Amino acid sequence: MKINSLDLIVFLIYMFGIVGFGVSFYFRKNSAADFVTGGGKLPAWALGMSIFATYVSSISFLALPGSAFQGNWNGFVFSLSIPIAAFIAVRYFVPLYRKLQSPSAYAFLEERFGPWARIYASSCYLLTQLARMGAILYLLALPMQVLFGWSISLIILFTGLGVVVYATMGGISAVVWTDAVQGIVLIAGAVGCFILIVSHMPEGIKQIWDIAQKDSKLSLGSLSSDLGQSTFWVVLVYGLFINLQNFGIDQSYIQRYKSAKTDQDAKKSTWFGSLLYIPVSLLFFVIGTSLYAYYQVFSDSLPPELESIEQADKVFPYFIATVLPPGISGLVIAAIFSAGMSTVSTSINSSATVILEDHFKKYIQPNPSQNTQIKVLYAASLGMGILGILMGLAFNGVESALEAWWALASIFSGGILGLFFFALLGKTKTNFPAISAVISGLAVIAWISLGEFLPDAIKPSFTLHKNLAIVFGTMAIFMVGFIFSWIFSSRKIGK
Structure with missing residues (x-):
């Protein structure tokens, strides 16, 4: 299947537009602080949108509907743990990191346990970000290649290089503001898809509800105490710890705390970004269930190769490519790429900050000039971005x-x-x-x-x-x- 030419035009316009918008921030920064924290002047709503966009990777855009399509809403329990983690973050983590002199999340560990803890934590973070970037770029490319005939390697290179350019040149201001735009596009694309699915159902939303009820597609999981299965309690506890990890030790979140104008703004952005994810993730599960109902009614529309459980993540992209009107499907595909780009750009920027603060300043040149710091941040961003692309290519197949x-x-x-x-x-x-x-x-x-x-x-x-x-x-x-x-x-x- 090949993508419609109008979709391709819309997609390319969006891609070049977002990269150009990100690059424009190159001319608005003058110091390393601008690159790392935006000078501590970024508005709370934009930081909140950036936190939200970091949550929603391209994997979420594909995997959450796929999970609901093949199973039920058990995965949504993960989102239910977010308010608890956000409360702890606002109460303890945000004030802690706002008081730290260093923009690095791991300076706190050095204060408590010495240099070894900072080296260990920062090194593990960098390795994790490489895995994260590679996984997102690869898994983003996989369904696109199957459905639209694009080369996996070219998708990884094209997407990765675009993100590297604006994340390297624009710093965190570019990351945050492009995240805000991408978050809005992502939400609009998801809402549009749901409305279109409902409009195609002969009996509307009631038919979706009846089919979902009949086939037990709305369950949040078993309430049993079995720790070997993905029960309600297992997912809830797992979600709580993962979200505490995000809010408590993830450098990308800590930089957003420090990029806010005031402590109150930092707390507001944390609440806004985290709570926004809950209804949006619910929307993705609703889309997955609606797709299940749609292909129960129009069973001949789904190719046999996409009916297996292993192919569930590809059902939503297939629907986008075959049912959405030309132009609109290109915009939704751009929304999927937006989700991936926002996460990768965040990883690049936060990794560059870790390299400067936790390694270069600590062990190579303790008091570098502003010019030197900027050069290190550029080089680190470029290096991590290229390594992330190579990691994505290494995952191919x-x-x-x-x-x-x-x-x-x-x-x-x-x-x-x-x-x-x-x-x-x-x-x-x-x-x-x-x-x-x-x-x-x-x-x-x-x-x-x-x-x-x-x-x-x-x-x-x-x-x-x-x-x-x-x-x-x-x-x-x-x-x-x-x-x-x-x-x-x-x-x-x-x-």
Whole structure:
């Protein structure tokens, strides 16, 4: 299937327009602070839209409708955990990071445990961002290639280079303002698709509801206590920990806290961006269920190769390409790319900040000039962007490698989250309890995530859902850290 020429024109106009808009910020910044935090002058609503756009990657645009199409609304429980995490973020994380002198999220860990903690956390973050950029670029390209005949490699190169250009030249102001535009396009595209699906149903929205009810498509998951299945409780707890990770240790979120004009603006942007994701993610699940009802009524319209569970993520793009009017489908395709571009641009900018603050300033040149800092940020942005593109190309056709990278990303982020909570709530300043806690937590996460690959002698004898790896790993780090801290403090008191 080839894309309509009008769709291609609309798509290209949007792509060149958004890149040009991002590049325009190159002429509006004068310092490293402008590049990293926008000089602390960005409006709350734009920062909130940027937080929202970072949440919604191109994977969400494809995977959430696909999940609802093939199953039910169990995945929406993830969104229900966001208000709890946002409350904790506004109450504790935002004030903490606003007080830090460094724009790096990991300066706090150095204050508590020394340089090793900052090196460990920042290095893990960079590796995770490479995996994230590669995965998003590759998974974005895959359905587009199947449905529209575009080359996977060219999609990755075209999208990646466009993002690299404006993220490198424009800094965080370009990232935030393009995110705001892309977020609006994304929402408009999703709303338009839903309206069109309903308009094509012979009996309208009532028919969608009746089919969904009949086939149990609206369930939020089982309420059982089985930790080996994707139950309501497993997804809720997993979502809480992942969202705490986002708000608490993700450099891209911390930079947005520090880019706001005031503490109140930082809190408002956090609430706005996180709460906006809830109804939008619900809309994606509604779209997936509506597509299920649509293809129940028009069963001959769906090719047999897309009827399997493994192909569910491609049903929404197929609908966009075949049912939406020419021009509108091009705009919706642009919305899908918007979701991916906003996430990748965020990763590039935050990674460049980490390289400057946590590595260059700490170990190469402690007091660089403004000119030197800008050059480092440019070089780091360009370097991380190119590496992200190469990672995406490396994933081409190697799905097992992709799953392995996601498993490693889970291990990295789980270790950082546990260390952050120990730093926030623990009392020790010695290295041994923290290092021992991290090692123990990583072992637990690896045991759960990679248990199927372990020798039988140490393979888990019970089943835990892999989403719980970060939950138990974080808890292990926290508990081991406190136990060793108590032991060390008891010895000191005894002496």
